[in-house]
Amino acid sequence: MAHDHDHQHGREGGRRDHGHEHGHTHGHIDFAGMLPVLEQEAELYSPMYARVAAWLREWRPDPGMIVDAGSGPGVISGVLAETFPGSRIVAVDGAKPLLDRARERAERLGFADRFSTLEAELGSGLGDLEYPADLLWASGSLHHVGDQRAALKGFADRLAPGGALALMEGGLPSRHLPRDIGIGRPGLQARMDAVQEESFARMRAGLPGAAEETEDWPALLTAAGLRHGATRTFLLDLPAPLSGQGRAFVATGLAHRRDGLGDSLDPEDLATLDRLLDPRDEAGVHRRPDVFVLAARTLYVGVKPR
Template sequence: MTTHHAHAHSHSHGHGHEDIDWDELADQLERQARAQLGFLRETAAWLGPQLPSPQALARVLDIGSGPGAAAAVFAEAFPDAEVIAVDGTPGLLERAAARGVTTRLAELPGELDTLGTADLVWAARVVHHLGDQQAALNALAHRVRPGGLLAISEGGLPPRFLPRDIGIGRPGLQARLDVANEEWFTAMRAALPDAADIIEDWPAMLARAGLTPVATRSFLTELRPPLDDDARELIHGHLARSREVLADVLDPDDVHTLDALLDPDAPTGIRRRADAFYLTATTVHTARRE
């Protein structure tokens, strides 16, 4: 299973087991990566002072790397370190390789122990794909060298990209999509192999994994109107995925509104609206192996 990606409301795709075609979602993941470049660069700058000295930072693992955007940013930020993008989808690793980073094909969580150790282990939107999240953090913690850091991106806020009242359908569409997504996400997690309920207190979970929590910070990604075509395609892909995954649970009026937003030729469509924006928050938690 490939991981790096988040639930439909955060990264425009679904989860599950072998039912996800990550190659099919590759273009959307690329758009997501481009939108988040600012966040990734801010994160690298924030991680720097928490890491061993630059001379001691020799190896970085980007676990569940997807197309390798984070790995490429880390390679730029820490030029003396070996940075490895790890994923279970060959097509996504080809994109990572095109960014100039070293790649490693590995299924998660089963092949984590084949990867060796690193001074920085980065796992963005990975853990929530794995049934036993504490066991996943325990396994990730074992990849961290003494003095090194585990950084996970989990939580944050789902994207906002439209006003409350968009002039079609009932106001508050995005709030209702959030509710439907949360229900769907809960059902998805319950169906994962080895699914285990746990309070998602990430610093406490990192401490249980044998690490010392260091910091938690949320980073804002804001794309302001007028949006370029790339950002519009990102939102279009997100809405299309929501339409596909949630149609059975949404009110028919909301499905109709989604269809209007997805219409490429309509002035009400997301590709044409002047009021479209993109705003989201991504939370990162760090912990050190003493």
Template sequence: MTKHADHGPHHDSAHGRHDRIGHGHRHDTTDLDWDVMGPLLEQNGELSSPQYTAAAHWIAGLPTAPQVRRVLDIGSGPGVISCLLAEEFPEAEVVAVDNTPALLERTRARAERLGLGDRVRTLYAELPDELAKLGEADLIWAGNALHHMGDQRAVLAGFAGMLRPGGTIVLVEGGLPTRQLPRDIGIGRPGLEARLDAIHVEWFEEMRAALPDAKQEVEDWSALFTAVGLAPQGTRSFLLDLPAPLSDRARDYVIAEFARRREAFAEELTADDLATLDRLLDPEDPAGLHRRPDLFLLSARTVHLGRRA
């Protein structure tokens, strides 16, 4: 159930999702080279981890925070957040739930490397069909996962039913589109990233419509919590602000994201925008991403909490 780099409709690599989630529909992932993709997804997750560390610390410090003994990380990818949650909740068993065996293996290796191997375990599951495999939890972390379920309300109700008394569901849904370049970059027509976002929004709507049992739902997460018997416990957004000049690691991430969008959106982009992207991706071009001194990384992720009485 590891999904694409999107967070409903923008991009998210913290769990390592790149257009290949199995939440209710299964994309063909057999042609992906996990020896290449796995390390990249893990590195990207580490880059974004300050946002999620701050979110987990906020949750743990709330007056209504449950005693966390068991955590489910839904759509865990390579386990960056699973291990982060294990560190934030030192008394808890953390279960990384995904449908990609290669990434579950990376999770196990990461946990061992960080000295968390006795508390982080993995579970292969296809959701929503195999919700019953997950068992009870005090904290369910659904990071940009719910919008890949056709019937979001039904799945959220399923999660709610797995919560122990006082337990919390954490939905990471929404935020702001990521920005990495100035509006006017000196080549092509200004506003390239906004146009890429518009194409992604259309893709997102088509993806949602094609899901099995897809139902349109107003994205009022507090209202949805109430509808499934949970008490809304607050919403906060967390910022990732890496100013220019970027580190080599962050620059590599930005280059990979632009290359992915260049490939994915080629048919929807204008000839002018394609030419601009080709220049941005050219390592020898002084105006390209490899050499630009004004490259930055700015994003916001929004976290919504619902609690079982």
């Protein structure tokens, strides 16, 4: 399965740009330091996440407790709170600054009375979670745990009987520009994706307790003791011309990839990226009229037997 690691970070939401080094324990990526980027992406993707949450109501129409595992700054926690107004939401993350922002968001959006946070690593079995979850959401976060099979078993153990695990991993590489953009060699994004895959493999190999795993998520859910309920891919389609928010997202993502992958790209592609990121260049993403956002994210649902 293809990974979309261009700019998705999961700690939503989302995290997949692995060119960011840091000293925290999440696979050497400074998610707390990336807070503005994480919020920017998750907010742009919120319409898609709202469709996902609405679809999840078919599996758990009235969950008493929802756990957002790898919550980041809590953007998706807010989507879940809106979709399930009778549910309690628990945001779990290993970065305290992100949980602080999630609490601020809950207060601002008016669901703080049914919202709490838990600082814990995803590979630790979700720490001291007080009650079993009726719905456990994990988006773009599991691939930052070395032993994904063990982490899934930990998720399954935290589910109430009949509870559902909603796992969003994989999909297709996002696209923001035509294949031929009129500068440099055509196919820039495809070449960047190939380099990103190598970076992702190195990131995975360097995680504590890293274990190679075939990414057959339905099989892994079954191995964790869950019944594979469904697989569905959701699309985010923001056509050109993009809003200012969309352009800022594309520019930020390209800048992060340029910083993280620069040593692995050839000089011509680097020069093209520099032009794309120059706000004064008519061929750059800040000005050109053909910039878009097209992304596909795949969701796997596992249900715990009653």
